[in-house]
Amino acid sequence: MYKRITLLLISAVLIALPWLLPPYPMQLMVFVGVFAILTLSLNLIVGYVGMISLGHAGFFLVGAYTSALLTVDFGVSFWLTLPVAAILTAIFGLCVGFPALKLSGHFLAVITIAFGLIMHVLSVNLEWLTNGISGISNIPRPSFFSYVLRTDAEYYYLVLAVLALVVMVFYQLIESGVGRALKAVREDETGAACMGINVNRVKVVSFVVSAAIAGIAGVLYAHYVRYLNPDSFTIDISIRVFIMMIIGGIGSISGSLIGAFAVYTLPEALRFLNEYYYLVFGALVVAMMLFLPGGLVSVSAAFQGKTIVHPRVLLWFSLKGGRKEDRHGRNT
Amino acid sequence: MVETPEQALTQSGWDAEESTQLEIRNLFRYFGGLAALNNVSMKVLRGEIHGLIGPNGSGKTTLLNVLSGVLAPNKGEILFDDYHIGGLPPNRITEKGIGRTFQNIRLFKQLSVLENVLVGAHLHLGYGIFAVLLQRHRVAERRIVNRARELIDFVGLGSRTDDIAGSLSYGEQRLVEIARALATEPNLMLLDEPLAGMNPGEVNRVVDLCKRMAGEGKTILLIDHTMRVVMPLCERITVLNFGKKIAEGTPKDVQRNADVIAAYLGHGPKGG
Amino acid sequence: MLSQLILFGVSMGCLYALIAIGFVMIWNTAAVVNFAQGEFAMFGMFLAYTAHVMWGVPLWLSLPLAVGGTAGLGYFTERGLIRPILGSDPLSVIMVTIGLQILFSNGARVIWGTQPFHFPNFLGSNVWRIAGLLLSYQSIAIIIIMITIAVLLHILSQKTRFGKKLRAVAQDREIASLMGIKVDQTIAYGFALSAGLAGVAGVLMAPIIFVSADIGLPLLVKSFIAAVIGGFGSYPGALIGGILIGVMDNLIGFYISTDYRDVMTFLILILILLARPEGLFPHHR
Numbered sequence A: 001m002y003k004r005i006t007l008l009l010i011s012a013v014l015i016a017l018p019w020l021l022p023p024y025p026m027q028l029m030v031f032v033g034v035f036a037i038l039t040l041s042l043n044l045i046v047g048y049v050g051m052i053s054l055g056h057a058g059f060f061l062v063g064a065y066t067s068a069l070l071t072v073d074f075g076v077s078f079w080l081t082l083p084v085a086a087i088l089t090a091i092f093g094l095c096v097g098f099p100a101l102k103l104s105g106h107f108l109a110v111i112t113i114a115f116g117l118i119m120h121v122l123s124v125n126l127e128w129l130t131n132g133i134s135g136i137s138n139i140p141r142p143s144f145f146s147y148v149l150r151t152d153a154e155y156y157y158l159v160l161a162v163l164a165l166v167v168m169v170f171y172q173l174i175e176s177g178v179g180r181a182l183k184a185v186r187e188d189e190t191g192a193a194c195m196g197i198n199v200n201r202v203k204v205v206s207f208v209v210s211a212a213i214a215g216i217a218g219v220l221y222a223h224y225v226r227y228l229n230p231d232s233f234t235i236d237i238s239i240r241v242f243i244m245m246i247i248g249g250i251g252s253i254s255g256s257l258i259g260a261f262a263v264y265t266l267p268e269a270l271r272f273l274n275e276y277y278y279l280v281f282g283a284l285v286v287a288m289m290l291f292l293p294g295g296l297v298s299v300s301a302a303f304q305g306k307t308i309v310h311p312r313v314l315l316w317f318s319l320k321g322g323r324k325e326d327r328h329g330r331n332t
Numbered sequence B: 001m002v003e004t005p006e007q008a009l010t011q012s013g014w015d016a017e018e019s020t021q022l023e024i025r026n027l028f029r030y031f032g033g034l035a036a037l038n039n040v041s042m043k044v045l046r047g048e049i050h051g052l053i054g055p056n057g058s059g060k061t062t063l064l065n066v067l068s069g070v071l072a073p074n075k076g077e078i079l080f081d082d083y084h085i086g087g088l089p090p091n092r093i094t095e096k097g098i099g100r101t102f103q104n105i106r107l108f109k110q111l112s113v114l115e116n117v118l119v120g121a122h123l124h125l126g127y128g129i130f131a132v133l134l135q136r137h138r139v140a141e142r143r144i145v146n147r148a149r150e151l152i153d154f155v156g157l158g159s160r161t162d163d164i165a166g167s168l169s170y171g172e173q174r175l176v177e178i179a180r181a182l183a184t185e186p187n188l189m190l191l192d193e194p195l196a197g198m199n200p201g202e203v204n205r206v207v208d209l210c211k212r213m214a215g216e217g218k219t220i221l222l223i224d225h226t227m228r229v230v231m232p233l234c235e236r237i238t239v240l241n242f243g244k245k246i247a248e249g250t251p252k253d254v255q256r257n258a259d260v261i262a263a264y265l266g267h268g269p270k271g272g
Numbered sequence C: 001m002l003s004q005l006i007l008f009g010v011s012m013g014c015l016y017a018l019i020a021i022g023f024v025m026i027w028n029t030a031a032v033v034n035f036a037q038g039e040f041a042m043f044g045m046f047l048a049y050t051a052h053v054m055w056g057v058p059l060w061l062s063l064p065l066a067v068g069g070t071a072g073l074g075y076f077t078e079r080g081l082i083r084p085i086l087g088s089d090p091l092s093v094i095m096v097t098i099g100l101q102i103l104f105s106n107g108a109r110v111i112w113g114t115q116p117f118h119f120p121n122f123l124g125s126n127v128w129r130i131a132g133l134l135l136s137y138q139s140i141a142i143i144i145i146m147i148t149i150a151v152l153l154h155i156l157s158q159k160t161r162f163g164k165k166l167r168a169v170a171q172d173r174e175i176a177s178l179m180g181i182k183v184d185q186t187i188a189y190g191f192a193l194s195a196g197l198a199g200v201a202g203v204l205m206a207p208i209i210f211v212s213a214d215i216g217l218p219l220l221v222k223s224f225i226a227a228v229i230g231g232f233g234s235y236p237g238a239l240i241g242g243i244l245i246g247v248m249d250n251l252i253g254f255y256i257s258t259d260y261r262d263v264m265t266f267l268i269l270i271l272i273l274l275a276r277p278e279g280l281f282p283h284h285r
Helices: A002-020 A023-049 A056-074 A078-102 A105-125 A152-175 A177-187 A189-194 A199-225 A235-248 A253-269 A271-291 A298-304 A311-321 B005-011 B060-068 B090-096 B113-124 B129-133 B138-154 B170-183 B200-215 B227-233 B251-256 B258-266 C002-030 C037-054 C059-085 C090-112 C137-159 C161-171 C173-178 C183-205 C216-229 C235-255 C261-275
Strands: B020-031 B034-045 B049-053 B075-080 B098-100 B188-192 B219-223 B236-241 B244-249 C127-130 C133-136
Touching: A002 A023, A002 A152, A023 A056, A023 A152, A023 A177, A023 A199, A023 A235, A023 A253, A056 A078, A056 A105, A056 A199, A056 A235, A078 A105, A078 A199, A078 C261, A105 A235, A105 C216, A105 C261, A152 A177, A152 A199, A152 A253, A152 B129, A177 A189, A177 A199, A177 B113, A177 B129, A189 A199, A189 B090, A235 A253, A235 A271, A235 C090, A253 A271, A271 C059, A271 C090, B020 B060, B020 B219, B034 B060, B034 B219, B034 B236, B049 B060, B049 B200, B049 B227, B060 B090, B060 B098, B060 B188, B060 B219, B090 B098, B098 B170, B113 B138, B113 B170, B138 B170, B170 B188, B170 B200, B200 B219, B200 B227, B227 B251, B236 B251, B236 B258, B244 B251, B244 B258, B251 B258, C002 C037, C002 C137, C002 C161, C002 C183, C002 C216, C002 C235, C037 C059, C037 C090, C037 C183, C037 C216, C059 C090, C059 C183, C090 C216, C127 C137, C133 C137, C137 C161, C137 C183, C161 C173, C161 C183, C173 C183, C216 C235, C216 C261, C235 C261
Parallel strands: B034 B244, B049 B219, B049 B236, B098 B188, B188 B219
Antiparallel strands: B020 B034, B020 B075, B236 B244, C127 C133
16 A cells, blocks of 8 residues: 555656756756666666676667667667667677676676776777767657657656666566576575576576666667767776665665665765765765665665565655765664 | 385385386595595485485585585486486476475575575476566466465464565574475475474474375485484485495394494594 | 787786785685775875875885885775674675775875876886896886795795784684684784785886876776686785786787777686686685
């Protein structure tokens, strides 16, 4: 009951947002949405299966550039480039996923870091394809039949729709036998295998799906900013998404959303700090891990006495308590 | 002691080969230069409760690990229902019908009891990712949830179904492991020290479960050190020492076996 | 020319190796993946710069001061920021070190600004000519120092009490503490030592590359890979790994291209890992 009401309320607020917010924050919310999708894709691998990826910016890049190139150079429609980019990124996910089987922990971390870096270098140097550091400009906004999504509000709804779809899919999968298999692999690979789970297949499929979703986020990003260059896809982005996931709460869907929101809007709140901003940010990350390792969603887990949290109810509590800077985290 | 039809037949002279469910032939497993399993050969008959005993470090758990696929054998063959399972990955072996519990409990501690048992039913889900996306998995899900609840009741933990596995007591966790292994719908259950650390009431419960599982036609291969339970419960027993099989037979035969006595009393338990 | 490149690669590789060894030391003793390891090197570099170039302190004093200061930073970082979360789940610990990486690199940016600085050569720009090879004094110094440190570390670990404590804690923390070793303190000193090693690398690197607050992350990635290639947890492995990376970096950069240098290096290393996932010298914890 509580869940339904919460869900309705939040949906209402999110839908009404363009009327509630001035233009600049509205733009931020579009980015928050895109990064929320990216964070969810990372959370699938890290939070639910228990692998590590520090190169997700690479998938983000593939999705963004694929769609950008297809629309700019070949005039393909956005609605076609979206699935194509997702599939192409998924293939990259396959390439990274297979080595991931033989390696784990820090070995895997190295491979994923290398992947991100390689993608970045390629985007800088394969000039005939990506236009190098000059980047790709004039990426068109998608159009609905003949109506172009020109305004921020309209694009926001597109992102919101995709985000909602991803969240729903995740939620369904997590609650089913598929999600249980993921969690089992995370908890104990050997135990999971002895229960009949094909651990290798779980890992590879997770990587593929995660990559595809990251690619979709990339497409949404490209068509919003309308100008791409390699600088937006460095290891900093991979780390930033990682931080979003951790701050929100690993293994929690709503955590990814909250984390993306918190990490993206924080710079704005701390604008006045100028060059000290990043410094404070780093300090906050450290403090966060020291005092609230479960992430922001764990504030409400305290109410529930659980460690693995149920998405929707938490969103409610977290909205109240977790996001504001004056509320100190509790020790869980 | 339950006398199965196969045993009655064997005792009257019929060929025991037909009722062999698990056959281990000349199994070797090395760790570095050490042979944890040294030319082990044994048979487990269909439907029997078979004990596996031996001093600490004799290779019992290693044998179970090789049987369940967690470790690969270095040499030798393992035949389960005439199928070669030596060297297969654990999930394939579970598919073939072998389930197991672990010496150091390996539950998914952050999941609930129900979820743990449901994971055991993974092979019998009857649906995949696409079915979930199309929301067509409800019926199948309900079916296995019912089955899981059945199994949880079977082990007597109905009241703890939704509790987080990590919050249960040691003895209760062992019972959950049994329920979870049963969810894989095995023909052969490998139980690794299911009685360790249990109080007498819990021990009785496990013994009762074993009898009921065997009554339902499941074969049980059981490792434990609690002799006063193992001897009356098991129909046949295999004894390992330093990775070698030193005896295989009825409890009476094994208890009188000079090598077995020497292994336990004479030289004492060696190693870890 | 080839031997020239290899030699220079070896000397650069020694620097990566130093950082990697420190990295492995922290992993072995505290089971922490120290994302801020590169920042220690950066810090050492900046300290040396501040002392010698900004304040005019003579070289023979600035360098040890820089290394000592970095070691101190490592010690206090562990005591204040790492120790509290040492027991909890690995991801939290990684996050703290990631946070530290951001903190340190931006702290340096705030203190020293974003402009890269130039550090003068220690021994002048002279080169030595041996058998047709040009060796800069700097490279020779690096190699000599590396050998010295390797020997010292070996003696430290095998012959001194501290070394034995480090190894005990690395093997099994619980048993070490049961045997009366102050595990917390040992880990803190281990951190100090690791930071110090990175500091040495940073100081030696200063004249070769620009002193800037941004070098931490690239150094971390290279030494991380060196440690992994070597077999995560093995000191000689980290040493070999570092030198391997240094040499490959140079060879690929010269013979193939500088743009794709990093990519090719990574690809080759990935191939090595795939062929031998445990690394060159697998280390069983």
